[in-house]
Amino acid sequence: MRAVQLTALKTESVLLETDAREPVPAATEVRVQVYAAGVTPTELLWYPTSHNKDGSARTGAIPGHEFSGVIAVLGADVKGFSIGDEVFGLNDWFADGATAEYCVSDASGIAPKPATLTHAEAAAVPIGALTAWQGLERARLEAGQGILVHGGSGAVGVFVIQMARLRGAHVITTASGRSLDFVLGLGAERAIDYSAERFEEQVQDLDVVFDCVGGDTLRRSWSVLKPGGRMVTIASNSEAAEDPRIKDAFFIVEPNHQQLVEIGKLLDQGKLRVFVDAEVPLSEAAAAYSRKVESRRGYGKTVIVMPGLQNR
Ligand SMILES: NC(=O)c1ccc[n+]([C@@H]2O[C@H](COP(=O)([O-])OP(=O)(O)OC[C@H]3O[C@@H](n4cnc5c(N)ncnc54)[C@H](OP(=O)(O)O)[C@@H]3O)[C@@H](O)[C@H]2O)c1
Numbered sequence: 001m002r003a004v005q006l007t008a009l010k011t012e013s014v015l016l017e018t019d020a021r022e023p024v025p026a027a028t029e030v031r032v033q034v035y036a037a038g039v040t041p042t043e044l045l046w047y048p049t050s051h052n053k054d055g056s057a058r059t060g061a062i063p064g065h066e067f068s069g070v071i072a073v074l075g076a077d078v079k080g081f082s083i084g085d086e087v088f089g090l091n092d093w094f095a096d097g098a099t100a101e102y103c104v105s106d107a108s109g110i111a112p113k114p115a116t117l118t119h120a121e122a123a124a125v126p127i128g129a130l131t132a133w134q135g136l137e138r139a140r141l142e143a144g145q146g147i148l149v150h151g152g153s154g155a156v157g158v159f160v161i162q163m164a165r166l167r168g169a170h171v172i173t174t175a176s177g178r179s180l181d182f183v184l185g186l187g188a189e190r191a192i193d194y195s196a197e198r199f200e201e202q203v204q205d206l207d208v209v210f211d212c213v214g215g216d217t218l219r220r221s222w223s224v225l226k227p228g229g230r231m232v233t234i235a236s237n238s239e240a241a242e243d244p245r246i247k248d249a250f251f252i253v254e255p256n257h258q259q260l261v262e263i264g265k266l267l268d269q270g271k272l273r274v275f276v277d278a279e280v281p282l283s284e285a286a287a288a289y290s291r292k293v294e295s296r297r298g299y300g301k302t303v304i305v306m307p308g309l310q311n312r
Helices: 042-044 119-123 124-140 157-166 179-187 215-219 244-249 256-269 282-289
Strands: 003-008 011-017 029-038 066-074 086-090 102-106 110-112 146-150 170-175 191-195 206-211 226-231 276-281 299-307
Touching: 003 282, 011 157, 011 282, 029 086, 029 119, 042 146, 042 282, 066 102, 066 119, 066 124, 086 119, 086 124, 086 256, 102 179, 119 276, 119 299, 124 157, 124 226, 124 256, 146 157, 157 179, 170 179, 179 191, 226 244, 276 282, 282 299
Parallel strands: 146 170, 146 206, 170 191, 206 226, 276 299
Antiparallel strands: 003 011, 029 066, 029 102, 029 299, 066 086, 086 110
C-alpha cells in the first residue's frame, strides 16, 4: 500500500511517500481503509513517534493517528462492527498511523462515523474532541464555573470552548487578534488577544485553566486560579517539564470508543462543530506536517484525503 513514513536523516526528520506492507489486524483489531487522516504537526516530536513501548528506538513510523474510513478486515474477536462500516477513530500512538491507504486500530478506538460529516470532516475530530473531553473530565468542570482556555482557536481549543459551553460553564479564551470573532462565535463569553493584553491582569478566581499553549503562558496561569482551582495542560512542551505541578496537570489523549460515540451524536445533532483548515492529497503530507499548505480556510485541522476519495 502507499504510505508516508518518517525517515530520520542524521538530525533532520523527513516524511517520504513509500510502499509499505498492509497491516494485519490482531484479534481485537480492525483494518480500516483510510479515506482521510488528520494532521497534528507536533506529533512528529512526540515520544511514541521515535520510541517503541520498551524504550528502544523506533524508525519508519507512519504518522497521523486519527482517521475516518471503512472497515476492510475484522479481527476474530471483534464484536459490534462489520466489514464495510464507516468508522472514525484514534489508534495507538505506538502503532503505525493512518497516513496510508490502510491502518489498524483496536476496536475500542473506533466508533461509527457521524453520518452528517464527510470523511475529511470526521478525520479532523478524534484527537481534538477526545483531548477536550478527557481534559474537561480531569478538570471536573461543572455548570456555572469559570474556565480560561489558552489557544482557543487551535485544533483542540475549538472543541474545548464548545464542550465547556455545553457543560454550562463561563468560557474565557486567549487567541490572536484575527481570531477573536471566531472564538466568540464558538461560545466564548470573552476573548483576550494574547499579543495585546496580559490575561493574568484581566481575569482571576477561575475554577479551571485548560492550557493548549504551554511555556510562559502556562507559568503565568497559576495565578488566575481560585484556591482549589484545577489546571490541565496538553502542550507538547509540558511533556518533559520537571515542575511537579505541571507533571500533574499534563496528560496525553487516549482512544475511547464510548466517548467517540457521544461526540459523534453531538456532531450529528449540530451541537458541536468541526473545522477543516485544508484538504490535501497524500503526496502533500510532508508539506502538511511542515505547516506549508498554502490554500487554507483559516481554522481547524489540515486533513490528508486519499486519492479518489475526495468529497465523501
Ligand atoms: N497531550 C495531548 O494529548 C495532546 C493532544 C493534541 C494536541 N496536543 C498539543 O497541544 C498543543 C495544541 O495543539 P493544537 O493541535 O490545538 O495546535 P494548533 O492547532 O496549532 O493551535 C494552537 C493555537 O494556539 C494559539 N496560540 C499560539 N500562541 C498562543 C498564546 N501565546 N496564547 C494563546 N494562544 C496561542 C494559536 O492561535 P493563533 O494562530 O491565532 O496565534 C493556535 O490557534 C500542541 O502543543 C500539541 O502538540 C497535545
